[in-house]
Each structure stands twice: as structure tokens, then as C-alpha cells.
Amino acid sequence: MIYINPHPGEYNIIEVNGTRIRDKEDNTPDQIAVNTGWISKPGQQSICLPHRLIITIKSSNNTNTQDNSLVRP
Secondary structure, eight states: OEEEOSSTTOOEEEEEETTEEEEEEEOOSSOHHHHHOOBOSTTOEEEEGGGTEEEEOOOTTOSSOOOOOOOOO
């Protein structure tokens, strides 16, 4: 689990399972990112707009760059 606190009083709990990822829990009123569920295919996104959190799946076939890191603002 990855715990993110974008601003005071805000939180996101990100879960990674193999090649898939999801916003498991957050404290936004609409719960759009949570309801998106698991994403795993290149190009898919899970967006938590109130917390300015975007999770994007990128292809691992790009031989020019190999960045497997989690990027946070």
C-alpha cells in the first residue's frame, strides 16, 4: 500500500497488485477514483481530481526509457 497525503486533511491509499493498480481508498466526496477500480492496460488512468492525483499506466515496451518509479507532485 502507498499512502499519499496531498494536502492537510486529504489522503489516498494506493494499492498495487502485480501489474495492476488502484486508488483503494480516499476521502473525496464523489469517490470517482475509488469507483474506477483496478487499471492495468497502457493508457488507462485513474483520476482523483479534488486531490490532484492522476495514476497513468504506461507501456513497458518503450526501450528508450525504463522508468518504473512512482512519480508524485
